[in-house]
Amino acid sequence: MSKNRDLYRRIMAMESRHFNMCFYCGCIATEYDFVPPFKLTDFYIRTGEEADFYEVPACNECHTILKEDKSGLLGQRVDFVKSKLAKKYEKALRVYHLWHHDELESFDHNFQKSLNAGIELGTETYERIKFRGFEFEVDGQKRHSNFVEEVKLTVFGEPFDHFRDALDYASKSYRVPKAKLKDLFAKHQNSFDKAITAFQKEFEEKQLEKKCREFAKAHKQNPNFVIRTVKLFLKMEESFTVEKALEKIYNTYIAPEAQIQQTLTKGNSMTVKYSDLESAFDFVSFGSYSDNEAYLSIKTGKIYWVSDNIDEEDEPLPDDLYQSDEYIQIPNKHDLDLGKKLVFDFVHQFLASDFETVSQYFRKQGAYGRFKLLLERREKLDEWYKFEEQENKKTLLEWAKESGVTVTE
Numbered sequence: 001m002s003k004n005r006d007l008y009r010r011i012m013a014m015e016s017r018h019f020n021m022c023f024y025c026g027c028i029a030t031e032y033d034f035v036p037p038f039k040l041t042d043f044y045i046r047t048g049e050e051a052d053f054y055e056v057p058a059c060n061e062c063h064t065i066l067k068e069d070k071s072g073l074l075g076q077r078v079d080f081v082k083s084k085l086a087k088k089y090e091k092a093l094r095v096y097h098l099w100h101h102d103e104l105e106s107f108d109h110n111f112q113k114s115l116n117a118g119i120e121l122g123t124e125t126y127e128r129i130k131f132r133g134f135e136f137e138v139d140g141q142k143r144h145s146n147f148v149e150e151v152k153l154t155v156f157g158e159p160f161d162h163f164r165d166a167l168d169y170a171s172k173s174y175r176v177p178k179a180k181l182k183d184l185f186a187k188h189q190n191s192f193d194k195a196i197t198a199f200q201k202e203f204e205e206k207q208l209e210k211k212c213r214e215f216a217k218a219h220k221q222n223p224n225f226v227i228r229t230v231k232l233f234l235k236m237e238e239s240f241t242v243e244k245a246l247e248k249i250y251n252t253y254i255a256p257e258a259q260i261q262q263t264l265t266k267g268n269s270m271t272v273k274y275s276d277l278e279s280a281f282d283f284v285s286f287g288s289y290s291d292n293e294a295y296l297s298i299k300t301g302k303i304y305w306v307s308d309n310i311d312e313e314d315e316p317l318p319d320d321l322y323q324s325d326e327y328i329q330i331p332n333k334h335d336l337d338l339g340k341k342l343v344f345d346f347v348h349q350f351l352a353s354d355f356e357t358v359s360q361y362f363r364k365q366g367a368y369g370r371f372k373l374l375l376e377r378r379e380k381l382d383e384w385y386k387f388e389e390q391e392n393k394k395t396l397l398e399w400a401k402e403s404g405v406t407v408t409e
């Protein structure tokens with residue numbers, strides 16, 4: 001026993017400020033930790049397993065924790081004690097990392113008190129875990145201890161000594177909630193840069209989905225189709241933004257469909273000016289029965305005049321004028337029963353006593369000429385023109401309505 005005891009050499013701090021200090025955590029040392037554990041000395045000797053055989057000043061807590069550790073090297077025992085402390089004070093560390101005293105003012109008194117205590121304990125624990133030991137000598141020989149790696153914390157190049165400060169800075173600068181950032185930090189190899197990038201990517205993904213869903217709703221599209229297609233466009237075209245991709249979806253899939261729908265709804269409801277319709281009607285009603293024709297395009301509202309007397313070069317006609325459903329023929333006054341019938345309607349109303357005479361006219365050729373002369377004699381010519389115009393209009397408008405053509409003044 002005493003023989004084994006002689007194997008151990010006490011380590012001595014080089015600087016006076018480290019005297020009586022726990023080598024593991026920097027607290028006041030009250031015990032000595034045996035490296036390797038004293039009860040395992042025989043095992044280490046027998047097996048030749050590497051061991052330091054140091055007597056290391058330790059605080060009560062580290063000493064107690066290290067009773068569970070069987071390692072024989074100081075570095076291994078440092079790692080063990082740090083990981084145990086981190087685990088034991090996990091909650092306090094979390095409170096310390098996420099909260100500042102001045103953020104607690106709005107809380108209920110008791111909750112404030114417990115959070116403040118957590119922050120205190122967390123601060124102390126963080127310092128203990130970060131503690132890097134000290135330089136010491138053994139048997140008059142100086143040893144260099146480098147067991148605790150100095151963690152270089154940076155947030156996109158900005159250096160920090162304390163995790164809490166780095167977290168605070170990163171959270172504020174990159175708008176990531178602290179708790180979320182802390183989790184991502186651990187998940188991404190303890191790198192703030194990777195954690196922030198991951199968060200931004202996740203955020204962008206969510207924004208993308210949100211925008212796609214809104215777009216899908218507004219344009220009655222399947223949201224999954226929109227999300228999938230936007231992602232595809234973004235992959236294909238690096239300079240694309242989500243907005244640009246949505247615009248492309250609109251132009252590629254939605255606008256053409258909407259245009260067809262619009263044409264279908266409008267369909268035959270192309271508008272045409274009454275004066276144009278009237279001119280065309282006069283044109284086809286003028287002269288002998290079927291010399292003149294006129295056609296209305298239900299797509300453009302344009303009226304094409306067809307006559308042997310019109311030079312086609314001035315007014316080219318569509319090639320499919322007689323085949324396509326796009327063109328409807330403008331009726332003449334006979335088609336609309338506005339010839340003889342109109343005359344008799346007028347006579348019935350305004351020249352009742354001449355009814356027999358007019359009937360005679362219409363049994364022979366040149367009836368309209370003689371009817372006009374009669375109107376002149378009776379001073380009813382103006383009234384006739386007015387009547388004729390009104391009746392034509394009434395009938396033409398009815399025809400237009402039946403043909404699905406909207407007429408404007």
Ligand SMILES: [Zn+2]
Nearest residue numbers: 022025059062
């Ligand atoms: Zn300690």
